Amino acid sequence: MNGETDKQGRLFDNDTVLVKAFQAGDKNAFDKLILGYMNKVFNLCYRFLGNYEEANDSAQETFIKVYRSLNKFQSQSSFSTWLYRIAVNTCKNRLKSAEYKSSRETIRIDEPKNLDDGKTYSVEIADQSLSPVAFLDRKESSAIIQSAIDSLSQEHKEVVVLRDIEGLSYEQIASITGDNLGTVKSKLARAREKLARKLKGLI
Amino acid sequence: MECLKVKELLSEYIEGVLDEQLKKSVEEHLQTCKSCSEELGLLKTYLAKIGSLEKIEAPKDFLEDLHERLQEESKFKKVIRKIFVPVTVKVPFEIAGAAAMLFFVIYLVKTMQPVEKMTAFVPSSREETTVDKLVEKEDERLRPAKTEQTVSPSEDIKENQVRLSLAMEKKRVAPPAIPQTKPIELVLLIKSDTQDIETYSGGIKPVESQITRVGLSEGVNKDMLQAQNLYEREISETDLKELGYKTLIPLQIKNLLESSGGKILPLIQDKGDTQFQFIYAEIPRGNYSALLKSLNELAEFQKISPTVIKAEENLIHIRVKLIPYN
Numbered sequence: 001m002n003g004e005t006d007k008q009g010r011l012f013d014n015d016t017v018l019v020k021a022f023q024a025g026d027k028n029a030f031d032k033l034i035l036g037y038m039n040k041v042f043n044l045c046y047r048f049l050g051n052y053e054e055a056n057d058s059a060q061e062t063f064i065k066v067y068r069s070l071n072k073f074q075s076q077s078s079f080s081t082w083l084y085r086i087a088v089n090t091c092k093n094r095l096k097s098a099e100y101k102s103s104r105e106t107i108r109i110d111e112p113k114n115l116d117d118g119k120t121y122s123v124e125i126a127d128q129s130l131s132p133v134a135f136l137d138r139k140e141s142s143a144i145i146q147s148a149i150d151s152l153s154q155e156h157k158e159v160v161v162l163r164d165i166e167g168l169s170y171e172q173i174a175s176i177t178g179d180n181l182g183t184v185k186s187k188l189a190r191a192r193e194k195l196a197r198k199l200k201g202l203i
Numbered sequence: 204m205e206c207l208k209v210k211e212l213l214s215e216y217i218e219g220v221l222d223e224q225l226k227k228s229v230e231e232h233l234q235t236c237k238s239c240s241e242e243l244g245l246l247k248t249y250l251a252k253i254g255s256l257e258k259i260e261a262p263k264d265f266l267e268d269l270h271e272r273l274q275e276e277s278k279f280k281k282v283i284r285k286i287f288v289p290v291t292v293k294v295p296f297e298i299a300g301a302a303a304m305l306f307f308v309i310y311l312v313k314t315m316q317p318v319e320k321m322t323a324f325v326p327s328s329r330e331e332t333t334v335d336k337l338v339e340k341e342d343e344r345l346r347p348a349k350t351e352q353t354v355s356p357s358e359d360i361k362e363n364q365v366r367l368s369l370a371m372e373k374k375r376v377a378p379p380a381i382p383q384t385k386p387i388e389l390v391l392l393i394k395s396d397t398q399d400i401e402t403y404s405g406g407i408k409p410v411e412s413q414i415t416r417v418g419l420s421e422g423v424n425k426d427m428l429q430a431q432n433l434y435e436r437e438i439s440e441t442d443l444k445e446l447g448y449k450t451l452i453p454l455q456i457k458n459l460l461e462s463s464g465g466k467i468l469p470l471i472q473d474k475g476d477t478q479f480q481f482i483y484a485e486i487p488r489g490n491y492s493a494l495l496k497s498l499n500e501l502a503e504f505q506k507i508s509p510t511v512i513k514a515e516e517n518l519i520h521i522r523v524k525l526i527p528y529n
Contacts, residue, residue, distance in 0.1 A: 031266065034266060034269065035266070038261045038265055038266065039258065039260045039261050041261075042259060042260065042261035042265070043258050043259045043260070046259040047256075047259075052259070055259070056261070056262060056265070059261060059265070060265070060268060060269055060272060063269050064269070064272060064273060064276065067273055141252065142256050142257060145252060145253060145256060146256075160253075164250065164253045164254070165253065165256065170220075185214070185215060186211070188214055189210075189211050189212075189213070189214040189215070192214050192246055192249060192250075193210065193214075193242070193246070195249055195253070196242075196245035196246050196248070196249040197245065199245075199248070199249055199252065200245055
């Protein structure tokens with residue numbers, strides 16, 4: 001691990017050194033921190049939101065929040081865990097926002113609707129999102145996987161993205177989500193099972 | 204091990220984080236369970252695919268964009284600071300708040316002040332004239348006993364305080380007349396078989412006896428009393444008849460009003476009904492409560508209208524209504 005030692009001989013990783021430098025007034029240290037994490041955070045945001053522009057806005061918002069709060073950051077948890085927590089919460093808030101929901105309005109096709117005339121209508125539309133034909137045409141298995149991730153609930157999505165895409169440890173994930181280790185494992189097992197079933201035969 | 208439990212552990216089994224015992228149990232189960240083996244295969248495929256997902260990189264100008272946004276934010280903050288800093292200074296607001304609260308409290312205190320202020324009796328100084336003394340004593344007589352107990356005349360009070368209080372007292376006793384819009388109505392029940400005017404032989408003995416009881420005539424020059432027109436006034440039968448009195452009580456009330464320093468206004472009587480008498484009078488505010496007590500001894504109160512006397516009103520305008528009963 002690259003790092004420096006303080007007067008007491010404690011080893012600091014590069015992140016901690018940069019954070020301390022920023023807190024001491026070195027604004028360039030912030031840029032170095034961003035350069036180290038911007039692609040990871042961007043990828044996390046993209047996989048969480050499934051949209052490039054939304055991912056860009058969320059990643060920017062994440063680093064703005066980091067910039068505002070970095071002076072108050074104390075190295076009780078690692079910088080990366082803190083950063084991922086901010087990124088995940090920013091993405092969750094964006095998913096909840098009315099603007100995001102309206103841009104991604106969907107029609108449920110599995111529940112017939114009772115309209116005013118008393119008759120029951122059901123809409124039958126081919127499921128384009130997971131249609132093998134559609135995706136064979138696009139030849140992008142990654143799009144299929146992303147669609148499957150998009151269909152997950154937030155709590156399942158966050159553990160899948162953090163573990164299977166970003167490769168964080170269970171402990172780090174527990175620290176980011178605020179769950180205990182057992183809950184993280186349990187959530188991840190269910191999320192993987194769902195995804196594996198959704199992707200069965202498609203990839 | 205059951206399938207459900209194994210499926211829960213498959214995720215950790217693939218990652219190799221299960222302890223040896225659980226790992227063995229899962230492996231044993233997988234050897235015999237086709238469903239769970241298929242599940243394991245699906246998971247492995249999934250993990251392989253998701254691991255192969257390309258990493259989406261941030262746009263090249265991501266950092267520049269971020270700097271721009273941060274600069275815009277700091278500009279916005281500066282503007283906000285320019286607009287709001289003078290306003291967010293806490294001290295003036297606190298002072299304003301405190302001032303507002305102070306005004307509110309003063310307002311409350313003022314509105315809740317007792318309407319009639321009773322000042323403690325203060326003995327007159329040696330320089331005061333006999334008439335002044337008389338007025339002082341008379342006022343003292345008409346003040347409630349409680350007030351007299353609060354400050355005893357024998358208490359040793361500094362000369363300056365005495366003068367100041369005396370000046371205030373004199374001002375209160377002889378105030379400028381302020382007209383009242385609505386008189387206070389006192390309704391008195393009078394026994395109709397009370398002493399008739401024909402048997403009345405002059406003089407106003409009941410009232411005089413009351414005065415004697417409080418000791419006002421003690422050592423007081425009778426000529427002075429007459430000059431004050433307080434007690435010794437004779438009223439002729441003719442006068443009484445003209446006034447429409449049928450019993451002695453109205454006359455006594457009239458004299459009582461006068462003895463309280465009051466000024467009797469023209470008597471008003473209901474047309475065609477001589478039984479209902481009204482006496483209008485103005486009396487000094489300080490004598491009002493004592494007057495009520497004295498009136499209550501002469502006749503029975505049926506009603507006293509709610510007494511609201513403004514602090515600046517030194518003269519109270521009252522209307523005494525007399526109702527006979529058997």
